[in-house]
Amino acid sequence: VSRSKGLRGTESQKELRIPSQFSQEQRIAMKEALKVFPTVFHTSFIRHEVIGNYSHLFTVKGSDPSMQPYMLLAHIDVVPAPDRGWDVPPFSGLERDGFIYGRGTLDNKNSVMAILQALELLLIRSYIPRRSFFIALGHDEEVSGINGAQKISALLQARGVQLAFLVDEGSFILDGFFPNLKKPFAMVSVSEKGAINLMLQVNMTPGHSSAPPKETSIGILAAAVSRLEQTPMPNMFGGGPLRTALEQLADEFPFPTNIILNNLWLFRPLVSRLMERNYITNSLVRTTTALTMFNAGVKVNVIPPVAEAIINFRIHPAQTVQEVLKLAKDIVADDRVQFHVLDAFDPLPVSSSDDQALGYQLLRQTIQSVFPEVNIVAPGTCIGNTDSRHYLNLTTSIYRFNPVYLQPQGFSSIHGINEKISVQAYETQVKFIFEFIQNGDTDMEPVPHLHEL
Ligand SMILES: CCCCCCCC/C=C\CCCCCCCC(=O)N[C@@H](CC(C)C)C(=O)O
Numbered sequence: 001v002s003r004s005k006g007l008r009g010t011e012s013q014k015e016l017r018i019p020s021q022f023s024q025e026q027r028i029a030m031k032e033a034l035k036v037f038p039t040v041f042h043t044s045f046i047r048h049e050v051i052g053n054y055s056h057l058f059t060v061k062g063s064d065p066s067m068q069p070y071m072l073l074a075h076i077d078v079v080p081a082p083d084r085g086w087d088v089p090p091f092s093g094l095e096r097d098g099f100i101y102g103r104g105t106l107d108n109k110n111s112v113m114a115i116l117q118a119l120e121l122l123l124i125r126s127y128i129p130r131r132s133f134f135i136a137l138g139h140d141e142e143v144s145g146i147n148g149a150q151k152i153s154a155l156l157q158a159r160g161v162q163l164a165f166l167v168d169e170g171s172f173i174l175d176g177f178f179p180n181l182k183k184p185f186a187m188v189s190v191s192e193k194g195a196i197n198l199m200l201q202v203n204m205t206p207g208h209s210s211a212p213p214k215e216t217s218i219g220i221l222a223a224a225v226s227r228l229e230q231t232p233m234p235n236m237f238g239g240g241p242l243r244t245a246l247e248q249l250a251d252e253f254p255f256p257t258n259i260i261l262n263n264l265w266l267f268r269p270l271v272s273r274l275m276e277r278n279y280i281t282n283s284l285v286r287t288t289t290a291l292t293m294f295n296a297g298v299k300v301n302v303i304p305p306v307a308e309a310i311i312n313f314r315i316h317p318a319q320t321v322q323e324v325l326k327l328a329k330d331i332v333a334d335d336r337v338q339f340h341v342l343d344a345f346d347p348l349p350v351s352s353s354d355d356q357a358l359g360y361q362l363l364r365q366t367i368q369s370v371f372p373e374v375n376i377v378a379p380g381t382c383i384g385n386t387d388s389r390h391y392l393n394l395t396t397s398i399y400r401f402n403p404v405y406l407q408p409q410g411f412s413s414i415h416g417i418n419e420k421i422s423v424q425a426y427e428t429q430v431k432f433i434f435e436f437i438q439n440g441d442t443d444m445e446p447v448p449h450l451h452e453l
């Protein structure tokens with residue numbers, strides 16, 4: 001009988017082998033990992049499905065089938081993190097001075113974990129929801145959501161699901177975004193901007209660089225993108241959620257801003273100019289134009305045949321893809337520059353924030369109880385895009401809100417460096433969701449225009 005069957009490694013492979021000895025810490029971590037949300041996964045009225053290979057859908061079946069279900073949304077993927085500039089390595093999850101550092105700690109692994117943690121804590125206390133809800137955790141939000149959110153949405157549509165409302169990322173309790181506004185306020189985004197990724201291309205005859213033509217593909221394209229950058233899209237400040245928010249915030253500002261914001265019918269032109277002064281508030285009043293990619297040239301001494309650039313537009317709610325493309329063509333005003341739309345979508349519909357809007361009112365109620373120091377809950381428009389846009393077929397009530405304080409520095413850390421969340425903020429987020437889920441069991445239903453005496 002030969003004993004040579006099976007796998008055999010070389011001596012050098014044996015030397016490279018990592019010994020299977022684990023530290024005390026690693027052994028504790030192994031055991032702790034087994035304990036993550038066990039009740040969520042072992043509760044009879046919760047169904048867990050993996051969609052599109054990596055996304056997760058939890059269906060939490062409530063006891064009252066007459067109540068329309070809602071959905072909590074978050075995403076498990078992250079954008080890359082540069083190695084340099086971080087105080088602690090971006091994927092270590094290390095805690096320092098009360099903060100957990102890491103890529104995704106605000107965007108939005110805080111929500112992934114807090115949703116599951118809050119549910120786990122409710123289940124441990126024998127909670128049985130009345131209203132059914134879904135938890136959808138997408139895996140490709142940062143690159144479109146097509147294989148995660150879009151598939152979950154299609155699956156639920158095929159099952160005949162209609163949602164009362166949906167809560168996703170996209171806004172925060174904003175602290176210090178307006179120079180004179182001392183108190184933080186909660187902004188619940190009821191819409192999000194549209195977007196266009198536009199490729200501009202210039203093709204010219206290549207040749208020897210020793211006798212260059214008067215104009216080259218690089219020069220023509222550079223001039224075109226420079227015109228786009230130097231010619232901002234029109235300021236569209238006027239109505240919509242932003243105006244509502246500023247009017248709600250008016251009395252929180254000192255004199256004379258309070259007077260100005262209380263009289264936007266008169267001071268609209270002034271406020272629209274003031275909003276342009278800061279790059280964040282500027283993004284709320286117009287379609288923004290960001291030059292994000294530029295490629296040209298093949299060799300130092302060759303006149304390049306092709307030059308290409310990509311422009312990322314974020315479309316103001318009062319404009320459309322077609323309107324922005326027309327404006328961009330007029331600004332470029334050069335037929336040698338070809339326009340190729342890589343992908344585009346219009347701004348998202350505005351969800352209701354009135355008294356009858358169940359999702360909005362539940363958020364407001366929970367904000368007021370968990371953050372009693374926050375006076376104002378105002379609607380807003382999300383300047384980025386979220387997975388929630390793939391769920392338009394399931395609901396007209398989409399709210400984007402993370403129950404976490406955010407300062408301008410924290411905003412820069414999202415997709416930037418030193419992204420972090422305080423342990424206390426995370427605990428408060430768990431508390432918020434713990435309360436929100438229970439508030440969701442309320443009998444209050446959005447019944448517009450129906451008042452009983
Ligand atoms: C009125 C006071 C000032 C308001 C300031 C606004 C502060 C900003 C607060 C939150 C913004 C967070 C945006 C988070 C969502 C963005 C997620 C994202 O990056 N998505 C991608 C999607 C793309 C399809 C790949 C994106 O590029 O937008």
Ligand SMILES: [Zn+2]
Pocket residue numbers: 075107108141169
């Ligand atoms: Zn995100």
Ligand SMILES: [Zn+2]
Pocket residue numbers: 079107142415
């Ligand atoms: Zn992101």
